[in-house]
Amino acid sequence: MLKRLFKTLSVLFFALCVGIFSMIAYGSVYLPDSVTAAHAEQDIGGIYSVNGSGQAESAGAPAAGGAAYNSEIKALKIFPIKKITVDNAKRRYVAIGGEVFGIKLYTKGAIVVNVDAVTSKSGNSSPGTQAGIRTGDVITRIGSSPIDNSQQLTEAIERSQGEPLDLTIERNGEKITVKLQPIMSVDGKYRAGIWVRDSSAGIGTVTFYDDDGMYFAGLGHGVCDVDTGTIMPLSGGEAVRAKVNGFYKSSAGNPGELCGVFSDVTLGSLRVNQETGVYGELERPCGKQKLPVALESEVKLGKAQIVATVEEGKTEYYDIEITKIYPSSDSTVRNMIIKVTDPELLEKTGGILRGMSGSPIIQDSMLVGAVTHVFVNNPEQGYAIFAQKMTETLESLESGEMQLAS
DSSP states (O other): OOOHHHHHHHHHHHHHHHHHHHHHHHHHHSOOEEEEEESSEEEEEETTTEEOOOOOOOTTTTOOOOOEEEEEEEEEEEEEEEEEEEEEEEOOOOOOOOOEEEEEEEEEEEEEEEEEOOETTTTEHHHHHHHTTTTOOEEEETTEEEESSHHHHHHHHSSSSTTEEEEEEEEETTEEEEEOOOOTTTTSEEOOOOOHHHHHHHEEEEEETTTTTTTEESSOHHHHOOOOOOOEEEEEEEEEEEEEEEEEOOOOTBBOOEEEEEEEEEEEEEEEEEEEEEEEEEEEEOOOOOEEEEGGGGSSSEEEEEEEEETTEEEEEOOOOOOOETTTTOOOOEEEEEOOHHHHHHHSSSSSOOOEEEEEEETTEEEEEEEEOOOSOOOEEEEEEEHHHHHHHHHHHHHTTTTOOO
């Protein structure tokens, strides 16, 4: 009897040792060497937590930001795993959005959406291709003169009389100068075979408002050109309230979309269009109650809610689950996979709709993220961005680190 008991205890002890060793080995290799924390002890995923010298925040008040400090990750709050650097972050509070808004965006320069051939008396040729111009390039200058819209480019080409034009273009963050030589087409006008766009309009969802700095943020991803897929460089724009007048229901292989019309109520001026969303200055304070913004390390798998407007005048909370979390280093905007579980929303819309991008995600009474994409083949699911990513962009805007639209 004692021999059997000893054998059982030995097996259990061996299994425990293997489990502890596995936790330590996994944590040592895969857990980060630095994290951002807003209080002294913080879970960083599953069984692991950070314990350090930061001061715990008082209820309802932001933690005082401070310098980074050294700490360690523990498993089950007992077993030390590795040393770590903790950035003692200041907790940010924002007002939750969920309302649909309209976006009127004007580009900085003219975006090339297609380069085509021109038919002349001598045949077909492509001045744009010969000049080295590509789809997705942004034409910003003709000679020393800046281009504010596509009409200016068209007029300059038509006035050229076939003389070469020096164009400044931006491509992948670099400025390049090319020489474009228009040719006379069969209709008697000088052309270059370049199709360009200088504006965009659409609807999305506001993620949050910051009445302190008088800013708003929405979409959770940038506004991209529909033909090139590149983020449109912003020269200016306006955000307005939008009225929802219906939607097309989502189904597998066919994501639905919100239908809305712009109102004459201005939300604010657009200042930034980049990977994490659109940001602008508020016309007036929203006056809504604030919630804390969760740090990336505070987001966890499981139940959450999105805030969305799918019927005019009804901004409501709907149940979802966060089914997967990716490290922020893997992607700028695809940080989570979410799944709609709310029976009412599934019955009504079939899941996520286009136009719901930016819908806030709430978990444990904190803003943890925003909806960014819908899965085409399974619209009950989609991607989401960490809210911390969006507030970090806002902080860059506030500090003057980011170049703003005029």
